[in-house]
Amino acid sequence: xxxxxxxxxxxxxxxxxxxxxxxxxxxxxxxxxxxxxxxxxxxxxxxxxxxxxxxxxxxxxxxxxxxxxxxxxxxxxxxxxxxxxxxxxxxxxxxxxxxxxxxxxxxxxxxxxxxxxxxxxxxxxxxxxxxxxxxxxxxxxxxxxxxxxxxxxxxxxxxxxxxxxxxxxxxxxxxxxxxxxxxxxxxxxxxxxxxxxxxxxxxxxxxxxxxxxxxxxxxxxxxxxxxxxxxxxxxxxxxxxxxxxxxxxxxxxxxxxxxxxxxxxxxxxxxxxxxxxxxxxxxxxxxxx
Amino acid sequence: xxxxxxxxxxxxxxxxxxxxxxxxxxxxxxxxxxxxxxxxxxxxxxxxxxxxxxxxxxxxxxxxxxxxxxxxxxxxxxxxxxxxxxxxxxxxxxxxxxxxxxxxxxxxxxxxxxxxxxxxxxxxxxxxxxxxxxxxxxxxxxxxxxxxxxxxxxxxxxxxxxxxxxxxxxxxxxxxxxxxxxxxxxxxxxxxxxxxxxxxxxxxxxxxxxxxxxxxxxxxxxxxxxxxxxxxxxxxxxxxxxxxxxxxxxxxxxxxxxxxxxxxxxxxxxxxxxxxxxxxxxxxxxxxxxxxxxxxxxxxxxxxxxxxxxxxxxxxxxxxxxxxxxxxxxxxxxxxxxxxxxxxxxxxxxxxxxxxxxxxxxxxxxxxxxxxxxxxxxxxxxxxxxxxxxxxxxxxxxxxxxxxxxxxxxxxxxxxxxxxxxxxxxxxxxxxxxxxxxxxxxxxxxxxxxxxxxxxxxxxxxxxxxxxxxxxxxxxxxxxxxxxxxxxxxxxxxxxxxxxxxxxxxxxxxxxxxxxxxxxxxxxxxxxxxxxxxxxxxxxxxxxxxxxxxxxxxxxxxxxxxxxxxxxxxxxxxxxxxxxxxxxxxxxxxxxxxxxxxxxxxxxxxxxxxxxxxxxxxxxxxxxxxxxxxxxxxxxxxxxxxxxxxxxxxxxxxxxxxxxxxxx
Ligand SMILES: [Zn+2]
Numbered sequence: 001x002x003x004x005x006x007x008x009x010x011x012x013x014x015x016x017x018x019x020x021x022x023x024x025x026x027x028x029x030x031x032x033x034x035x036x037x038x039x040x041x042x043x044x045x046x047x048x049x050x051x052x053x054x055x056x057x058x059x060x061x062x063x064x065x066x067x068x069x070x071x072x073x074x075x076x077x078x079x080x081x082x083x084x085x086x087x088x089x090x091x092x093x094x095x096x097x098x099x100x101x102x103x104x105x106x107x108x109x110x111x112x113x114x115x116x117x118x119x120x121x122x123x124x125x126x127x128x129x130x131x132x133x134x135x136x137x138x139x140x141x142x143x144x145x146x147x148x149x150x151x152x153x154x155x156x157x158x159x160x161x162x163x164x165x166x167x168x169x170x171x172x173x174x175x176x177x178x179x180x181x182x183x184x185x186x187x188x189x190x191x192x193x194x195x196x197x198x199x200x201x202x203x204x205x206x207x208x209x210x211x212x213x214x215x216x217x218x219x220x221x222x223x224x225x226x227x228x229x230x231x232x233x234x235x236x237x238x239x240x241x242x243x244x245x246x247x248x249x250x251x252x253x254x255x256x257x258x259x260x261x262x263x264x265x266x267x268x269x270x271x272x273x274x275x276x277x278x279x280x281x282x283x284x285x286x287x288x289x
Numbered sequence: 290x291x292x293x294x295x296x297x298x299x300x301x302x303x304x305x306x307x308x309x310x311x312x313x314x315x316x317x318x319x320x321x322x323x324x325x326x327x328x329x330x331x332x333x334x335x336x337x338x339x340x341x342x343x344x345x346x347x348x349x350x351x352x353x354x355x356x357x358x359x360x361x362x363x364x365x366x367x368x369x370x371x372x373x374x375x376x377x378x379x380x381x382x383x384x385x386x387x388x389x390x391x392x393x394x395x396x397x398x399x400x401x402x403x404x405x406x407x408x409x410x411x412x413x414x415x416x417x418x419x420x421x422x423x424x425x426x427x428x429x430x431x432x433x434x435x436x437x438x439x440x441x442x443x444x445x446x447x448x449x450x451x452x453x454x455x456x457x458x459x460x461x462x463x464x465x466x467x468x469x470x471x472x473x474x475x476x477x478x479x480x481x482x483x484x485x486x487x488x489x490x491x492x493x494x495x496x497x498x499x500x501x502x503x504x505x506x507x508x509x510x511x512x513x514x515x516x517x518x519x520x521x522x523x524x525x526x527x528x529x530x531x532x533x534x535x536x537x538x539x540x541x542x543x544x545x546x547x548x549x550x551x552x553x554x555x556x557x558x559x560x561x562x563x564x565x566x567x568x569x570x571x572x573x574x575x576x577x578x579x580x581x582x583x584x585x586x587x588x589x590x591x592x593x594x595x596x597x598x599x600x601x602x603x604x605x606x607x608x609x610x611x612x613x614x615x616x617x618x619x620x621x622x623x624x625x626x627x628x629x630x631x632x633x634x635x636x637x638x639x640x641x642x643x644x645x646x647x648x649x650x651x652x653x654x655x656x657x658x659x660x661x662x663x664x665x666x667x668x669x670x671x672x673x674x675x676x677x678x679x680x681x682x683x684x685x686x687x688x689x690x691x692x693x694x695x696x697x698x699x700x701x702x703x704x705x706x707x708x709x710x711x712x713x714x715x716x717x718x719x720x721x722x723x724x725x726x727x728x729x730x731x732x733x734x735x736x737x738x739x740x741x742x743x744x745x746x747x748x749x750x751x752x753x754x755x756x757x758x759x760x761x762x763x764x765x766x767x768x769x770x771x772x773x774x775x776x777x778x779x780x781x782x783x784x785x786x787x788x789x790x791x792x793x794x795x796x797x798x799x800x801x802x803x804x805x806x807x808x809x810x811x812x813x814x815x816x817x818x819x820x821x822x823x824x825x826x827x828x829x830x831x832x833x834x835x836x837x838x839x840x841x842x843x844x845x846x847x848x849x850x851x852x853x854x855x856x857x858x859x860x861x862x863x864x865x866x867x868x869x870x871x872x873x874x875x876x877x878x879x880x881x882x883x884x885x886x887x888x889x890x891x892x893x894x895x896x897x898x899x900x901x902x903x904x905x906x907x908x909x910x911x912x913x914x915x916x917x918x919x920x921x922x923x924x925x926x927x928x929x930x931x932x933x934x935x936x937x938x939x940x941x942x943x944x945x946x947x948x949x950x951x952x953x
Binding site for chain 2: 046055
């Protein structure tokens with residue numbers, strides 16, 4: 001019975017055992033239970049089985065779905081990401097991933113007015129062209145894009161940088177209940193259901209956004225790095241563009257004065273949104289207004 | 290784990306030299322990762338099986354349906370075997386709960402008892418990732434199955450949890466009674482590999498009798514008679530809360546030391562159980578709210594004033610008698626109306642399909658908490674909770690940790706399933722009614738229904754002996770008939786820690802009585818004023834039932850719509866009794882007739898601030914008069930306003946009361 005193996009997967013995916021995960025990825029054992037019982041880490045893991053089962057149970061009661069990387073429904077595109085998630089948690093209909101090609105929209109949490117208007121235009125246009133929108137589902141550009149796409153009758157996938165049972169997610173779920181139940185919104189997370197928000201996780205989720213998307217549109221990005229209160233900070237949007245570029249996904253950036261946009265265009269990581277595409281499979285879909 | 294190691298633990302920790310048949314097998318099977326179902330009669334030692342597992346494995350989570358049950362088992366585990374057992378439940382405040390959970394986290398608890406609902410409690414959820422739980426026990430496992438005698442939808446959660454547990458976590462389900470159908474259902478739900486141990490069910494020391502009664506009065510006579518006849522102390526089961534109060538009152542008036550006991554009582558339930566255990570009471574007159582947790586091995590009799598819903602219920606309830614192995618009596622009073630009563634209870638046990646749809650539709654529109662849903666739908670708390678659990682069970686809605694319910698998908702509510710359950714329950718009821726007439730040994734009949742084909746004739750029941758119980762004195766009938774005619778009112782509400790009303794009676798029942806018909810005609814079909822004979826009977830009843838010389842005045846409840854029906858009745862009654870008439874309650878705004886509202890929250894909202902008292906009452910003792918009482922909410926609200934205005938003792942009197950809530 002596969003259900004009974006799920007907590008093994010949780011312990012493998014979320015524990016502090018980096019080496020164990022490495023061994024697992026190398027060996028790709030067919031029977032995860034047998035594999036784990038042979039590992040030196042097992043004595044620390046076994047006492048935790050029921051606790052994880054309780055959490056998973058709570059998540060499933062919320063209508064959630066649990067997916068391992070062995071599952072037939074596990075999205076193949078995620079294998080393009082570095083360290084593809086061993087497990088995925090989903091709220092909403094998983095089949096949305098297959099129902100339309102996905103275009104990622106990324107941008108800052110505190111967008112300029114111009115960027116907000118542009119987000120709506122881009123999201124509207126992509127939806128009309130038959131794309132689903134995938135975002136990091138943060139406040140600002142991400143959620144404006146999601147709202148616009150849903151209002152235009154499209155579908156949306158959000159990759160959350162926190163667990164799907166966290167307080168933050170529960171609020172989101174109540175707020176976005178209608179599109180979730182209408183099978184037009186899918187929320188995904190690779191994190192333990194109870195994990196809270198963290199900036200590290202926010203960066204890590206960019207690789208999943210990029211992997212699932214056919215291409216990425218950067219609306220408005222801060223500079224790659226800047227100083228804030230004397231500390232070096234990296235722009236999440238910029239990092240998303242870099243990750244996608246490295247993965248071989250086409251990255252577009254709007255030609256807005258934002259420092260990150262200009263940097264991306266100058267370095268050649270991104271193309272200017274609005275230029276005609278050469279030999280790209282998206283070109284036939286009349287990408288540009 | 291080897292049997293020798295088990296024997297060592299058994300001897301050193303539990304002080305036994307040997308296992309009972311099957312105990313060792315069960316423990317080993319569970320430790321090897323098989324799911325174990327133990328179907329064994331009470332007293333066989335099911336708890337030893339999981340107490341051993343807790344001693345061997347560490348923190349063991351025990352799901353149990355009733356708080357009373359948990360309390361007793363915690364005490365037993367602590368006292369007898371020095372296990373560290375505790376419970377977290379809703380009787381405890383948050384700090385107490387936290388203290389227990391902290392101890393569990395720190396490895397200071399072996400057995401932790403919780404109700405299945407606890408899984409969705411926010412505090413529990415905060416702790417669950419730190420609780421070192423090593424084994425899971427499902428007590429009263431028949432509650433998992435809709436085919437059992439006590440299905441609890443919240444038990445389905447445990448099933449979903451257990452299915453996620455890998456074989457390293459032992460899972461033991463235990464029950465005293467499961468028909469073959471229930472057994473199969475539990476097996477399918479909990480999943481393979483499954484190991485069943487089923488024991489024999491015959492209880493040779495129980496003496497089963499069935500006694501026919503043809504009226505309420507005859508039933509009371511037999512109860513009175515049986516309490517004189519039977520030795521020791523025991524239980525009198527009734528089918529409803531109202532009946533338990535009614536029967537208890539009669540038996541008290543007849544000089545028996547009895548008390549009523551039902552789920553509507555609060556903390557005093559424990560005290561009542563203790564009184565029974567110490568034999569300070571001849572009997573508790575109870576609904577099936579009493580039972581599983583009662584730890585009284587020398588219970589000498591279990592009398593059923595009404596026929597239960599199935600042989601399974603009956604076996605379970607009489608099973609509490611004679612656990613010490615001494616002869617004990619189990620008498621079923623069979624009244625022709627029992628069939629209708631049980632049929633109604635079975636049919637009403639599930640809310641109507643459109644109520645399900647209403648709740649589901651609301652939750653598709655926006656997330657809501659239970660109170661909002663209650664106000665919005667008008668459903669009773671019980672109905673609403675049943676609906677919510679069923680919809681959760683069907684995966685259509687969920688509840689988050691901030692207590693919001695919401696739809697999680699669009700789908701069809703499956704009513705077909707419930708229809709099948711309903712039919713199965715009616716079928717079980719037929720089997721129970723056939724118990725009245727069976728020519729077979731009664732114990733054998735029950736055991737065979739429960740899947741034990743090995744049962745032989747008991748030799749002590751009324752069928753085996755071909756002899757019934759000695760009949761009561763004919764002289765007992767007159768008093769019982771008088772009592773059966775004036776039922777007590779369902780009264781609730783507390784003012785400054787005292788019940789609002791000292792006591793209350795109705796002249797008669799509303800349905801199926803001459804008085805009820807007259808009231809209905811006069812009130813709802815404009816049949817005019819009440820005839821004089823009704824007033825005279827009312828006056829006689831008040832003189833008999835209330836301390837009239839201690840009543841200063843008579844106060845009518847103002848009507849919800851215009852019309853002076855109650856005032857007219859109250860004025861004429863006051864005149865007849867020679868007591869002052871004081872219409873001090875006044876409406877401040879129009880209200881809807883109470884019967885249009887279906888739940889207590891709504892009824893109370895309907896009356897909120899709608900009544901006021903026109904003068905200070907300076908300790909006056911009052912008889913509050915209404916025409917028909919159903920839920921008792923109107924009397925409660927009015928009583929509190931009178932108390933606030935300074936009233937002394939309050940009594941209530943109505944022309945009629947409904948037999949079951951909502952019969953108006
Ligand atoms: Zn017999």
